[in-house]
Amino acid sequence: MKIEDILRSNNQDLIRLVKYVTKKDPYKNTEYNINKNEIQRIKKLKKRIGKNEPIEYIIKKAYFSKYEFLVNKNTLIPRVETQIILEYLKNYKNILDLGCGSGAVGISIKRNNLKINVTLSDISEKALYIARKNAQNLDIKIIKSDLLKNIKNINIYDCIFANLPYIKDFDSLPYSVRLYEPKIALIGGGKHGLEKIENLINQIEERKWKGDLYLEVDPFQIKYIKKKNFIIKDQYGKNRFIKIIFK
Numbered sequence: 001m002k003i004e005d006i007l008r009s010n011n012q013d014l015i016r017l018v019k020y021v022t023k024k025d026p027y028k029n030t031e032y033n034i035n036k037n038e039i040q041r042i043k044k045l046k047k048r049i050g051k052n053e054p055i056e057y058i059i060k061k062a063y064f065s066k067y068e069f070l071v072n073k074n075t076l077i078p079r080v081e082t083q084i085i086l087e088y089l090k091n092y093k094n095i096l097d098l099g100c101g102s103g104a105v106g107i108s109i110k111r112n113n114l115k116i117n118v119t120l121s122d123i124s125e126k127a128l129y130i131a132r133k134n135a136q137n138l139d140i141k142i143i144k145s146d147l148l149k150n151i152k153n154i155n156i157y158d159c160i161f162a163n164l165p166y167i168k169d170f171d172s173l174p175y176s177v178r179l180y181e182p183k184i185a186l187i188g189g190g191k192h193g194l195e196k197i198e199n200l201i202n203q204i205e206e207r208k209w210k211g212d213l214y215l216e217v218d219p220f221q222i223k224y225i226k227k228k229n230f231i232i233k234d235q236y237g238k239n240r241f242i243k244i245i246f247k
């Protein structure tokens with residue numbers, strides 16, 4: 001296997017390669033055909049892994065659902081816990097993915113069914129730069145917006161999915177998350193980390209939008225959200241999403 005293929009392949013192969021390259025005499029091994037420059041390059045990767053940098057940022061890609069996405073330090077690494085929501089969103093016609101980050105959710109929906117109209121939006125221009133690249137060749141609208149501020153035609157959407165930042169206690173996060181993932185994607189604000197989510201609910205009510213809102217939250221936060229119609233569990237059985245129907 002060539003190095004480029006390995007870097008493009010899954011994490012396990014990369015870790016195996018790094019382990020192998022940092023063995024005493026990698027040239028002798030016949031498993032990989034590696035030259036000196038490549039060895040240096042992989043040793044650099046090893047250093048980054050050693051500093052707890054997530055593999056996804058090192059190889060600049062992450063998997064979500066069955067798709068590959070470009071990610072970098074300006075986008076959250078899409079989490080496996082989020083994936084189950086695709087099942088719930090697949091029957092809507094016009095979806096706004098608010099706080100889209102890399103675009104993993106909205107783009108997966110679109111790729112699964114090209115008939116669904118998808119809009120991606122985020123407050124971070126740097127995240128949208130990556131989302132735009134991931135959405136290349138797909139008919140997807142992209143809007144830079146602080147919550148709903150620049151979403152003028154909200155009534156075209158029958159569904160809003162929002163995985164906004166909801167972390168209450170930044171210091172409780174794993175070291176690699178605190179050090180490498182963008183703060184703007186993590187910290188929710190307010191007493192329970194729900195400030196952004198509450199602001200979104202208020203904006204929706206002010207604009208009298210009718211439709212279904214799906215929110216991703218931390219399981220402990222569910223009790224603090226007054227308005228909720230359904231609770232949806234993630235694949236680990238934890239209460240992860242709230243569905244609110246606005247009539």
Ligand SMILES: C[S@@+](CC[C@H](N)C(=O)[O-])C[C@H]1O[C@@H](n2cnc3c(N)ncnc32)[C@H](O)[C@@H]1O
Binds near residue numbers: 105145163
């Ligand atoms: C937890 S990440 C989720 C990213 C992506 N949806 C995912 O599931 O991988 C939250 C995202 O919300 C964005 N964000 C933070 N504050 C926002 C705001 N006021 N309006 C819109 N987006 C916001 C961040 O830039 C970040 O991309």
